[in-house]
Amino acid sequence: MTAPSTDPSPAVGTETPAASSASSASFVALRVLAVRGLSVRFTMRDGRHVAAVDDVTFDLAAGECLALVGESGCGKSVLASALLGLLPANARTAGSAVVDGVELLGAGERTLARTVRGRRIGLVPQSPAAHLTPVRTVGAQLAETVRALTGLRGTDARDAALTAAARAAFPAGHLDRYPHELSGGLAQRAATAIALVGDAPLLLADEPTTGLDRELVDHTADELRRHADEGHAILLITHDLAAAARTADRVAVMYAGRIVEIASAEAFFGSLGPRHPYARGLLNALPEREFAPIPGLPPELGDLPAGCAFAPRCPRADDACTVLPRLAGGVACHHPEDRHA
Amino acid sequence: MLELRDITAGYDRREPVVRGASLTVAPGEAVGLLGPSGCGKSTLAKVAALLHRPAAGQVVIDGEPVNGWRHAAPRTLRTAVGVVFQQPRLSADPRLRLRELIAEPLRAVGRSRAEAAARALETAEAVGLTGELLGRRPHEVSDGQLQRACLARALVLRPSWLVCDEMTAMLDASTTAALVNVVEDYRREHRAGLLAVGHDRVLLDRWCDRTVEWSRIAQA
Protein backbone atom coordinates (compact mmCIF):
# COMPACT_ATOMS: atom_id res chain seq x y z
CA MET A 1 0.00 0.00 0.00
CA THR A 2 1.55 3.29 -1.02
CA ALA A 3 0.72 6.49 0.77
CA PRO A 4 -0.78 9.16 -1.47
CA SER A 5 1.45 12.19 -1.82
CA THR A 6 0.97 14.68 0.96
CA ASP A 7 -0.59 17.83 -0.36
CA PRO A 8 0.65 21.11 1.05
CA SER A 9 -2.79 22.74 1.35
CA PRO A 10 -4.22 23.47 4.79
CA ALA A 11 -5.84 20.63 6.69
CA VAL A 12 -8.99 19.20 5.18
CA GLY A 13 -12.15 20.52 6.74
CA THR A 14 -10.70 23.30 8.83
CA GLU A 15 -13.41 25.66 7.58
CA THR A 16 -15.78 24.31 10.17
CA PRO A 17 -14.01 25.24 13.39
CA ALA A 18 -12.91 28.53 11.89
CA ALA A 19 -16.47 29.42 11.03
CA SER A 20 -17.95 28.24 14.29
CA SER A 21 -15.38 29.59 16.69
CA ALA A 22 -13.67 32.92 16.26
CA SER A 23 -11.20 32.13 19.05
CA SER A 24 -9.67 29.30 17.04
CA ALA A 25 -9.31 31.35 13.86
CA SER A 26 -5.62 32.00 14.41
CA PHE A 27 -4.89 28.25 14.53
CA VAL A 28 -6.68 27.40 11.35
CA ALA A 29 -3.80 26.78 9.00
CA LEU A 30 -1.80 24.79 11.53
CA ARG A 31 -2.00 21.15 10.67
CA VAL A 32 -1.00 19.19 13.75
CA LEU A 33 -1.59 15.64 12.58
CA ALA A 34 -1.48 14.26 9.05
CA VAL A 35 -2.36 10.61 8.60
CA ARG A 36 -1.87 9.16 5.11
CA GLY A 37 -2.77 5.64 4.04
CA LEU A 38 -2.21 4.29 7.53
CA SER A 39 -2.57 0.54 7.77
CA VAL A 40 -1.88 -1.81 10.64
CA ARG A 41 -1.67 -5.54 10.05
CA PHE A 42 -1.27 -8.20 12.68
CA THR A 43 0.33 -11.53 11.95
CA MET A 44 -1.52 -14.16 13.92
CA ARG A 45 0.03 -17.28 15.40
CA ASP A 46 -1.36 -19.44 12.62
CA GLY A 47 0.27 -17.18 10.03
CA ARG A 48 -2.93 -15.40 9.02
CA HIS A 49 -2.91 -11.64 8.58
CA VAL A 50 -5.52 -9.40 10.12
CA ALA A 51 -5.87 -5.84 8.82
CA ALA A 52 -7.07 -3.95 11.89
CA VAL A 53 -6.58 -0.54 10.27
CA ASP A 54 -6.70 -0.22 6.51
CA ASP A 55 -5.70 2.78 4.42
CA VAL A 56 -6.80 5.51 6.82
CA THR A 57 -6.25 9.12 5.78
CA PHE A 58 -7.22 12.26 7.66
CA ASP A 59 -5.91 15.59 8.91
CA LEU A 60 -6.33 17.31 12.20
CA ALA A 61 -5.70 21.01 12.75
CA ALA A 62 -4.95 23.02 15.86
CA GLY A 63 -8.14 24.13 17.56
CA GLU A 64 -10.08 21.28 16.04
CA CYS A 65 -11.64 18.17 17.57
CA LEU A 66 -12.14 15.09 15.40
CA ALA A 67 -14.24 12.28 16.87
CA LEU A 68 -13.38 8.80 15.66
CA VAL A 69 -16.45 6.65 16.27
CA GLY A 70 -17.37 3.02 15.69
CA GLU A 71 -18.16 -0.18 17.51
CA SER A 72 -15.63 -2.10 19.60
CA GLY A 73 -13.21 -3.97 17.37
CA CYS A 74 -13.58 -1.54 14.44
CA GLY A 75 -9.91 -0.56 14.68
CA LYS A 76 -10.15 2.80 16.40
CA SER A 77 -8.10 1.81 19.45
CA VAL A 78 -5.51 0.09 17.25
CA LEU A 79 -5.18 3.37 15.38
CA ALA A 80 -4.61 5.18 18.68
CA SER A 81 -1.97 2.63 19.70
CA ALA A 82 -0.25 3.09 16.32
CA LEU A 83 -0.01 6.85 16.87
CA LEU A 84 1.46 6.35 20.32
CA GLY A 85 3.86 3.63 19.17
CA LEU A 86 2.23 1.14 21.50
CA LEU A 87 1.47 -1.66 19.05
CA PRO A 88 2.38 -5.23 19.96
CA ALA A 89 5.37 -6.88 18.28
CA ASN A 90 3.29 -8.82 15.74
CA ALA A 91 1.98 -5.60 14.18
CA ARG A 92 3.21 -4.12 10.89
CA THR A 93 2.37 -0.61 9.83
CA ALA A 94 2.28 1.07 6.43
CA GLY A 95 1.62 4.63 5.36
CA SER A 96 2.49 7.73 7.28
CA ALA A 97 1.41 9.64 10.39
CA VAL A 98 3.15 12.94 11.03
CA VAL A 99 2.49 14.85 14.20
CA ASP A 100 3.98 18.31 14.46
CA GLY A 101 6.79 17.45 12.05
CA VAL A 102 7.67 14.01 13.45
CA GLU A 103 6.93 10.78 11.59
CA LEU A 104 5.42 8.34 14.05
CA LEU A 105 5.35 5.17 12.02
CA GLY A 106 8.54 3.24 12.33
CA ALA A 107 9.96 5.70 14.85
CA GLY A 108 12.18 4.08 17.47
CA GLU A 109 11.25 3.78 21.09
CA ARG A 110 13.77 6.52 22.00
CA THR A 111 12.19 9.02 19.63
CA LEU A 112 8.73 8.12 20.83
CA ALA A 113 9.66 8.42 24.48
CA ARG A 114 11.70 11.60 24.07
CA THR A 115 9.82 13.56 21.49
CA VAL A 116 6.35 12.12 21.09
CA ARG A 117 4.59 10.77 24.18
CA GLY A 118 3.66 13.64 26.45
CA ARG A 119 5.52 16.18 24.29
CA ARG A 120 3.68 16.00 21.00
CA ILE A 121 0.81 13.75 22.00
CA GLY A 122 -0.83 14.01 25.41
CA LEU A 123 -2.94 10.99 26.31
CA VAL A 124 -6.24 11.51 28.11
CA PRO A 125 -6.87 7.93 29.18
CA GLN A 126 -9.89 5.74 29.60
CA SER A 127 -10.67 5.19 33.32
CA PRO A 128 -8.31 7.82 34.75
CA ALA A 129 -8.51 6.28 38.21
CA ALA A 130 -6.76 3.18 36.85
CA HIS A 131 -4.22 5.30 34.97
CA LEU A 132 -3.06 7.21 38.03
CA THR A 133 -0.72 5.52 40.51
CA PRO A 134 -2.83 4.74 43.58
CA VAL A 135 -0.09 5.14 46.18
CA ARG A 136 1.07 8.65 45.28
CA THR A 137 -0.67 11.99 45.50
CA VAL A 138 -1.84 13.76 42.37
CA GLY A 139 0.66 16.55 43.09
CA ALA A 140 3.57 14.09 43.28
CA GLN A 141 2.59 12.43 40.00
CA LEU A 142 2.18 15.76 38.31
CA ALA A 143 5.58 16.97 39.57
CA GLU A 144 7.23 13.79 38.37
CA THR A 145 5.73 14.22 34.91
CA VAL A 146 6.95 17.84 34.88
CA ARG A 147 10.49 16.77 35.77
CA ALA A 148 10.50 14.01 33.16
CA LEU A 149 9.09 16.14 30.34
CA THR A 150 10.51 19.59 31.01
CA GLY A 151 13.65 18.97 33.06
CA LEU A 152 12.49 21.73 35.43
CA ARG A 153 13.38 21.34 39.09
CA GLY A 154 12.35 22.87 42.41
CA THR A 155 9.98 25.82 42.44
CA ASP A 156 9.96 26.01 38.63
CA ALA A 157 8.71 22.42 38.50
CA ARG A 158 6.14 23.24 41.13
CA ASP A 159 4.94 26.24 39.16
CA ALA A 160 4.66 24.18 35.99
CA ALA A 161 2.66 21.54 37.86
CA LEU A 162 0.33 24.20 39.24
CA THR A 163 -0.13 25.69 35.78
CA ALA A 164 -1.06 22.31 34.30
CA ALA A 165 -3.47 21.66 37.16
CA ALA A 166 -5.08 25.06 36.65
CA ARG A 167 -5.45 24.50 32.91
CA ALA A 168 -7.20 21.19 33.57
CA ALA A 169 -9.38 22.98 36.16
CA PHE A 170 -7.99 20.68 38.84
CA PRO A 171 -8.23 22.52 42.20
CA ALA A 172 -4.79 23.26 43.69
CA GLY A 173 -6.17 22.47 47.14
CA HIS A 174 -6.63 18.83 46.09
CA LEU A 175 -3.08 18.21 44.85
CA ASP A 176 -2.14 16.44 48.08
CA ARG A 177 -4.92 13.89 47.62
CA TYR A 178 -4.59 10.31 46.49
CA PRO A 179 -6.44 9.16 43.36
CA HIS A 180 -8.99 7.12 45.34
CA GLU A 181 -9.92 10.23 47.31
CA LEU A 182 -11.08 11.97 44.15
CA SER A 183 -14.50 11.93 42.53
CA GLY A 184 -14.69 10.55 39.00
CA GLY A 185 -14.72 14.07 37.59
CA LEU A 186 -11.65 15.18 39.51
CA ALA A 187 -9.75 11.98 38.63
CA GLN A 188 -10.49 12.73 34.97
CA ARG A 189 -9.14 16.28 35.42
CA ALA A 190 -6.03 14.99 37.23
CA ALA A 191 -5.27 12.67 34.32
CA THR A 192 -5.91 15.51 31.89
CA ALA A 193 -3.56 17.78 33.85
CA ILE A 194 -0.81 15.17 33.43
CA ALA A 195 -1.59 15.01 29.70
CA LEU A 196 -1.25 18.81 29.48
CA VAL A 197 2.15 19.11 31.21
CA GLY A 198 4.31 18.71 28.12
CA ASP A 199 2.22 21.26 26.19
CA ALA A 200 1.63 18.68 23.47
CA PRO A 201 -0.18 20.15 20.46
CA LEU A 202 -2.22 16.95 20.05
CA LEU A 203 -4.42 15.48 22.77
CA LEU A 204 -5.54 11.93 22.19
CA ALA A 205 -8.59 11.08 24.29
CA ASP A 206 -9.22 7.33 24.30
CA GLU A 207 -12.80 6.52 25.36
CA PRO A 208 -12.58 9.21 28.06
CA THR A 209 -16.28 8.92 28.96
CA THR A 210 -16.75 5.16 29.24
CA GLY A 211 -18.69 4.23 32.35
CA LEU A 212 -19.22 7.83 33.44
CA ASP A 213 -22.59 9.28 34.40
CA ARG A 214 -24.22 11.43 31.76
CA GLU A 215 -23.47 14.55 33.79
CA LEU A 216 -19.80 13.65 33.97
CA VAL A 217 -19.80 12.72 30.28
CA ASP A 218 -21.08 16.19 29.45
CA HIS A 219 -18.54 17.76 31.74
CA THR A 220 -15.64 15.78 30.26
CA ALA A 221 -16.84 16.59 26.74
CA ASP A 222 -17.03 20.29 27.57
CA GLU A 223 -13.51 20.26 29.04
CA LEU A 224 -12.15 18.67 25.87
CA ARG A 225 -13.98 21.29 23.82
CA ARG A 226 -12.34 23.99 25.91
CA HIS A 227 -8.88 22.54 25.29
CA ALA A 228 -9.64 22.55 21.57
CA ASP A 229 -10.77 26.15 21.74
CA GLU A 230 -7.49 26.97 23.46
CA GLY A 231 -5.64 25.65 20.43
CA HIS A 232 -5.11 21.94 21.00
CA ALA A 233 -5.86 19.47 18.26
CA ILE A 234 -8.02 16.75 19.78
CA LEU A 235 -8.52 13.23 18.53
CA LEU A 236 -11.48 11.85 20.47
CA ILE A 237 -11.82 8.10 20.19
CA THR A 238 -15.21 7.02 21.42
CA HIS A 239 -18.22 4.78 20.98
CA ASP A 240 -20.34 7.43 22.73
CA LEU A 241 -22.14 9.38 20.02
CA ALA A 242 -23.58 11.86 22.50
CA ALA A 243 -20.09 12.79 23.70
CA ALA A 244 -18.94 13.10 20.09
CA ALA A 245 -21.91 15.33 19.22
CA ARG A 246 -21.12 17.60 22.13
CA THR A 247 -17.39 17.97 21.47
CA ALA A 248 -16.40 17.39 17.88
CA ASP A 249 -16.05 19.66 14.86
CA ARG A 250 -15.81 16.67 12.58
CA VAL A 251 -16.74 13.00 12.86
CA ALA A 252 -14.95 10.07 11.27
CA VAL A 253 -16.78 6.73 11.31
CA MET A 254 -14.73 3.55 11.23
CA TYR A 255 -16.02 0.18 10.15
CA ALA A 256 -13.91 -2.95 9.83
CA GLY A 257 -10.67 -0.97 9.95
CA ARG A 258 -11.56 1.67 7.35
CA ILE A 259 -12.94 5.17 7.57
CA VAL A 260 -16.31 4.92 5.84
CA GLU A 261 -17.43 8.50 6.37
CA ILE A 262 -15.87 11.75 7.48
CA ALA A 263 -18.15 14.75 7.86
CA SER A 264 -18.69 17.94 9.80
CA ALA A 265 -20.38 17.23 13.13
CA GLU A 266 -23.04 19.73 12.18
CA ALA A 267 -24.09 17.82 9.08
CA PHE A 268 -23.62 14.42 10.71
CA PHE A 269 -25.71 15.03 13.81
CA GLY A 270 -28.00 17.65 12.28
CA SER A 271 -30.98 17.34 10.00
CA LEU A 272 -28.88 16.26 7.01
CA GLY A 273 -27.52 13.25 8.83
CA PRO A 274 -24.76 10.87 7.76
CA ARG A 275 -24.54 9.60 4.19
CA HIS A 276 -23.07 6.13 4.74
CA PRO A 277 -25.65 3.40 5.49
CA TYR A 278 -23.59 2.15 8.44
CA ALA A 279 -23.30 5.60 9.97
CA ARG A 280 -27.03 6.16 9.49
CA GLY A 281 -27.73 2.82 11.17
CA LEU A 282 -25.49 3.70 14.09
CA LEU A 283 -27.29 6.99 14.71
CA ASN A 284 -30.69 5.36 14.30
CA ALA A 285 -29.80 2.85 16.99
CA LEU A 286 -29.73 5.59 19.63
CA PRO A 287 -32.54 5.35 22.19
CA GLU A 288 -33.51 8.95 21.43
CA ARG A 289 -33.98 7.97 17.78
CA GLU A 290 -35.35 4.68 16.43
CA PHE A 291 -33.55 2.43 18.93
CA ALA A 292 -33.22 -0.12 16.12
CA PRO A 293 -30.02 -2.15 15.90
CA ILE A 294 -28.15 -2.71 12.66
CA PRO A 295 -28.87 -6.37 11.82
CA GLY A 296 -26.04 -8.86 12.15
CA LEU A 297 -22.58 -8.59 13.64
CA PRO A 298 -19.49 -6.70 12.47
CA PRO A 299 -17.33 -8.91 10.27
CA GLU A 300 -14.20 -10.67 11.43
CA LEU A 301 -11.23 -8.51 10.49
CA GLY A 302 -9.32 -11.61 9.42
CA ASP A 303 -12.13 -12.73 7.16
CA LEU A 304 -13.58 -9.68 5.40
CA PRO A 305 -15.92 -10.10 2.47
CA ALA A 306 -14.58 -8.93 -0.90
CA GLY A 307 -15.74 -5.42 -1.67
CA CYS A 308 -17.62 -3.38 0.92
CA ALA A 309 -17.27 -4.92 4.39
CA PHE A 310 -20.70 -3.63 5.38
CA ALA A 311 -22.51 -5.34 2.51
CA PRO A 312 -23.86 -8.35 4.49
CA ARG A 313 -25.67 -5.93 6.83
CA CYS A 314 -26.54 -3.19 4.37
CA PRO A 315 -30.07 -2.56 3.08
CA ARG A 316 -28.69 -0.89 -0.05
CA ALA A 317 -26.17 -3.55 -1.05
CA ASP A 318 -26.16 -4.69 -4.68
CA ASP A 319 -23.72 -6.08 -7.23
CA ALA A 320 -21.73 -2.86 -7.35
CA CYS A 321 -20.80 -3.38 -3.71
CA THR A 322 -18.56 -6.35 -4.45
CA VAL A 323 -16.00 -3.71 -5.44
CA LEU A 324 -14.35 -1.98 -2.48
CA PRO A 325 -15.73 1.58 -2.31
CA ARG A 326 -13.06 4.28 -1.95
CA LEU A 327 -13.47 7.26 0.32
CA ALA A 328 -14.56 10.05 -2.04
CA GLY A 329 -16.27 13.27 -1.06
CA GLY A 330 -16.20 12.17 2.56
CA VAL A 331 -17.99 8.85 2.10
CA ALA A 332 -16.91 5.34 1.07
CA CYS A 333 -20.07 3.88 -0.42
CA HIS A 334 -21.47 3.08 -3.87
CA HIS A 335 -24.97 4.21 -2.88
CA PRO A 336 -24.65 6.90 -0.24
CA GLU A 337 -27.62 8.91 0.99
CA ASP A 338 -28.02 11.79 -1.42
CA ARG A 339 -27.92 15.10 0.37
CA HIS A 340 -29.49 16.90 -2.55
CA ALA A 341 -32.41 14.59 -3.14
CA MET B 1 -43.44 -10.37 42.31
CA LEU B 2 -39.78 -9.70 42.98
CA GLU B 3 -39.75 -7.58 46.10
CA LEU B 4 -36.87 -5.86 47.81
CA ARG B 5 -38.06 -4.90 51.27
CA ASP B 6 -36.17 -2.33 53.28
CA ILE B 7 -32.76 -3.61 52.16
CA THR B 8 -29.57 -2.52 53.88
CA ALA B 9 -26.36 -3.88 52.40
CA GLY B 10 -22.64 -3.26 52.35
CA TYR B 11 -19.25 -4.87 52.57
CA ASP B 12 -17.55 -6.29 55.68
CA ARG B 13 -17.97 -4.04 58.65
CA ARG B 14 -17.83 -0.82 56.68
CA GLU B 15 -20.71 1.62 56.47
CA PRO B 16 -23.54 0.13 54.42
CA VAL B 17 -23.75 1.46 50.87
CA VAL B 18 -27.47 0.72 50.61
CA ARG B 19 -29.89 1.78 53.34
CA GLY B 20 -33.55 0.98 53.59
CA ALA B 21 -34.10 0.40 49.87
CA SER B 22 -37.47 -0.96 48.74
CA LEU B 23 -38.52 -1.80 45.21
CA THR B 24 -40.98 -4.15 43.53
CA VAL B 25 -40.93 -5.64 40.04
CA ALA B 26 -44.14 -7.33 38.88
CA PRO B 27 -44.10 -10.34 36.56
CA GLY B 28 -43.60 -9.16 33.02
CA GLU B 29 -42.76 -5.64 34.17
CA ALA B 30 -39.63 -3.71 33.21
CA VAL B 31 -38.38 -1.33 35.89
CA GLY B 32 -35.47 1.04 35.33
CA LEU B 33 -33.45 2.14 38.34
CA LEU B 34 -31.58 5.37 37.73
CA GLY B 35 -28.79 6.65 39.91
CA PRO B 36 -25.38 8.31 39.80
CA SER B 37 -22.25 6.16 39.98
CA GLY B 38 -21.22 5.14 43.47
CA CYS B 39 -24.76 5.50 44.88
CA GLY B 40 -25.05 1.82 45.80
CA LYS B 41 -27.34 0.75 42.96
CA SER B 42 -24.94 -1.97 41.79
CA THR B 43 -24.91 -3.46 45.28
CA LEU B 44 -28.70 -3.46 45.31
CA ALA B 45 -28.63 -5.13 41.88
CA LYS B 46 -26.47 -7.91 43.35
CA VAL B 47 -28.95 -8.32 46.21
CA ALA B 48 -31.83 -8.54 43.73
CA ALA B 49 -29.84 -11.12 41.76
CA LEU B 50 -29.51 -13.10 45.01
CA LEU B 51 -25.72 -12.85 44.82
CA HIS B 52 -25.15 -10.56 47.81
CA ARG B 53 -26.67 -11.16 51.21
CA PRO B 54 -28.36 -8.07 52.62
CA ALA B 55 -27.34 -7.01 56.16
CA ALA B 56 -31.00 -6.25 56.87
CA GLY B 57 -34.27 -6.48 55.02
CA GLN B 58 -35.77 -9.18 52.86
CA VAL B 59 -35.89 -10.33 49.27
CA VAL B 60 -39.27 -11.89 48.54
CA ILE B 61 -40.00 -13.84 45.38
CA ASP B 62 -43.62 -14.62 44.57
CA GLY B 63 -44.52 -14.21 48.22
CA GLU B 64 -41.73 -16.45 49.52
CA PRO B 65 -38.96 -14.75 51.51
CA VAL B 66 -35.51 -15.84 50.35
CA ASN B 67 -33.78 -17.71 53.18
CA GLY B 68 -30.64 -19.78 53.63
CA TRP B 69 -28.22 -17.05 52.50
CA ARG B 70 -24.54 -17.64 52.85
CA HIS B 71 -22.74 -14.96 50.87
CA ALA B 72 -25.29 -15.63 48.14
CA ALA B 73 -28.71 -17.25 48.26
CA PRO B 74 -28.97 -21.04 47.69
CA ARG B 75 -28.37 -21.98 44.06
CA THR B 76 -31.83 -23.50 43.63
CA LEU B 77 -33.39 -20.11 44.39
CA ARG B 78 -30.85 -18.20 42.33
CA THR B 79 -31.92 -19.90 39.13
CA ALA B 80 -35.06 -17.74 39.23
CA VAL B 81 -33.01 -14.61 38.52
CA GLY B 82 -30.59 -14.05 35.63
CA VAL B 83 -28.02 -11.27 35.86
CA VAL B 84 -25.77 -9.35 33.47
CA PHE B 85 -23.10 -6.92 34.66
CA GLN B 86 -21.40 -3.95 33.04
CA GLN B 87 -18.00 -5.44 32.37
CA PRO B 88 -18.14 -8.83 30.71
CA ARG B 89 -14.38 -9.29 31.09
CA LEU B 90 -14.67 -9.21 34.86
CA SER B 91 -17.58 -11.64 35.03
CA ALA B 92 -16.70 -14.18 32.33
CA ASP B 93 -14.31 -17.02 33.15
CA PRO B 94 -11.43 -16.43 30.70
CA ARG B 95 -10.70 -20.16 30.34
CA LEU B 96 -14.07 -21.13 28.97
CA ARG B 97 -15.09 -21.12 25.33
CA LEU B 98 -18.21 -19.07 24.72
CA ARG B 99 -20.35 -22.17 24.24
CA GLU B 100 -19.13 -23.53 27.60
CA LEU B 101 -19.67 -20.17 29.26
CA ILE B 102 -23.27 -20.19 28.11
CA ALA B 103 -23.90 -23.86 28.97
CA GLU B 104 -22.24 -23.82 32.38
CA PRO B 105 -25.31 -22.77 34.44
CA LEU B 106 -27.20 -25.75 32.97
CA ARG B 107 -24.41 -28.15 33.90
CA ALA B 108 -24.31 -26.64 37.40
CA VAL B 109 -27.96 -27.54 37.95
CA GLY B 110 -27.34 -31.09 36.75
CA ARG B 111 -28.54 -31.09 33.13
CA SER B 112 -26.89 -33.63 30.87
CA ARG B 113 -24.04 -32.54 28.66
CA ALA B 114 -26.12 -33.09 25.54
CA GLU B 115 -29.11 -31.15 26.80
CA ALA B 116 -26.89 -28.32 28.05
CA ALA B 117 -25.11 -28.11 24.71
CA ALA B 118 -28.34 -28.05 22.72
CA ARG B 119 -29.98 -25.43 24.90
CA ALA B 120 -26.81 -23.29 24.94
CA LEU B 121 -26.72 -23.33 21.15
CA GLU B 122 -30.34 -22.24 20.94
CA THR B 123 -29.81 -19.41 23.42
CA ALA B 124 -26.60 -18.34 21.70
CA GLU B 125 -28.49 -18.02 18.46
CA ALA B 126 -31.11 -15.85 20.14
CA VAL B 127 -28.38 -13.36 21.13
CA GLY B 128 -26.87 -13.42 17.65
CA LEU B 129 -23.88 -15.70 18.29
CA THR B 130 -23.35 -18.61 15.95
CA GLY B 131 -20.76 -20.87 14.38
CA GLU B 132 -17.09 -20.52 14.91
CA LEU B 133 -17.46 -17.63 17.40
CA LEU B 134 -18.82 -20.04 20.00
CA GLY B 135 -15.53 -21.95 20.00
CA ARG B 136 -13.55 -18.87 21.05
CA ARG B 137 -12.43 -17.77 24.47
CA PRO B 138 -13.24 -14.34 25.93
CA HIS B 139 -9.93 -12.73 24.90
CA GLU B 140 -10.58 -13.74 21.29
CA VAL B 141 -13.84 -11.80 20.94
CA SER B 142 -14.89 -8.16 21.19
CA ASP B 143 -16.60 -6.60 24.22
CA GLY B 144 -19.88 -6.61 22.35
CA GLN B 145 -19.63 -10.29 21.44
CA LEU B 146 -18.64 -11.23 24.98
CA GLN B 147 -21.53 -9.27 26.44
CA ARG B 148 -23.87 -11.13 24.09
CA ALA B 149 -22.50 -14.38 25.53
CA CYS B 150 -23.00 -13.12 29.09
CA LEU B 151 -26.61 -12.26 28.26
CA ALA B 152 -27.13 -15.73 26.80
CA ARG B 153 -25.67 -17.23 29.97
CA ALA B 154 -28.14 -15.19 32.04
CA LEU B 155 -31.08 -16.40 29.95
CA VAL B 156 -30.12 -20.04 29.52
CA LEU B 157 -31.94 -21.23 32.66
CA ARG B 158 -35.06 -19.32 31.54
CA PRO B 159 -35.28 -17.16 34.65
CA SER B 160 -38.50 -15.40 35.64
CA TRP B 161 -36.52 -12.28 36.48
CA LEU B 162 -33.62 -10.54 34.87
CA VAL B 163 -31.29 -8.01 36.48
CA CYS B 164 -29.18 -5.93 34.07
CA ASP B 165 -26.65 -3.74 35.83
CA GLU B 166 -25.30 -1.19 33.30
CA MET B 167 -25.39 -3.98 30.75
CA THR B 168 -24.73 -1.66 27.80
CA ALA B 169 -22.56 1.07 29.36
CA MET B 170 -19.46 -0.03 27.41
CA LEU B 171 -21.23 -0.79 24.16
CA ASP B 172 -21.91 1.14 20.97
CA ALA B 173 -25.42 2.26 20.05
CA SER B 174 -26.19 -0.61 17.69
CA THR B 175 -25.04 -3.37 20.06
CA THR B 176 -26.98 -1.66 22.86
CA ALA B 177 -30.19 -1.66 20.84
CA ALA B 178 -29.56 -5.27 19.77
CA LEU B 179 -29.11 -6.53 23.34
CA VAL B 180 -32.16 -4.63 24.57
CA ASN B 181 -34.15 -6.26 21.77
CA VAL B 182 -32.97 -9.71 22.88
CA VAL B 183 -34.05 -8.99 26.44
CA GLU B 184 -37.43 -7.69 25.29
CA ASP B 185 -38.07 -10.71 23.04
CA TYR B 186 -37.23 -13.00 25.92
CA ARG B 187 -39.46 -11.10 28.34
CA ARG B 188 -42.39 -11.17 25.94
CA GLU B 189 -42.05 -14.88 25.41
CA HIS B 190 -41.57 -15.82 29.07
CA ARG B 191 -43.43 -12.96 30.74
CA ALA B 192 -40.25 -12.25 32.68
CA GLY B 193 -39.72 -9.21 34.90
CA LEU B 194 -36.72 -6.91 34.47
CA LEU B 195 -34.74 -4.68 36.77
CA ALA B 196 -32.46 -2.54 34.59
CA VAL B 197 -29.99 -0.52 36.62
CA GLY B 198 -28.13 2.35 35.00
CA HIS B 199 -27.34 6.02 34.72
CA ASP B 200 -28.59 6.72 31.23
CA ARG B 201 -32.06 8.21 31.56
CA VAL B 202 -32.77 8.32 27.83
CA LEU B 203 -31.99 4.62 27.52
CA LEU B 204 -33.95 3.46 30.57
CA ASP B 205 -36.98 5.61 29.72
CA ARG B 206 -37.08 4.10 26.26
CA TRP B 207 -36.48 0.55 27.49
CA CYS B 208 -38.59 0.22 30.64
CA ASP B 209 -42.25 0.46 31.62
CA ARG B 210 -41.33 2.76 34.47
CA THR B 211 -38.17 4.37 35.76
CA VAL B 212 -37.46 5.15 39.40
CA GLU B 213 -34.78 7.37 40.87
CA TRP B 214 -32.38 5.91 43.40
CA SER B 215 -33.11 8.81 45.75
CA ARG B 216 -36.81 7.82 45.79
CA ILE B 217 -36.30 4.19 46.81
CA ALA B 218 -33.35 4.32 49.21
CA GLN B 219 -32.37 6.43 52.18
CA ALA B 220 -29.49 8.84 51.75
Ligand code: SF4
Ligand atom coordinates in the same frame (compact mmCIF):
# COMPACT_ATOMS: atom_id res chain seq x y z
S1 SF4 C 1 -21.01 0.23 -0.71
FE1 SF4 C 1 -22.90 -0.90 -0.96
S2 SF4 C 1 -22.88 -2.38 0.72
FE2 SF4 C 1 -21.36 -0.83 1.19
S3 SF4 C 1 -22.43 0.62 2.45
FE3 SF4 C 1 -22.58 1.38 0.37
S4 SF4 C 1 -24.50 0.52 -0.42
FE4 SF4 C 1 -24.00 -0.59 1.43
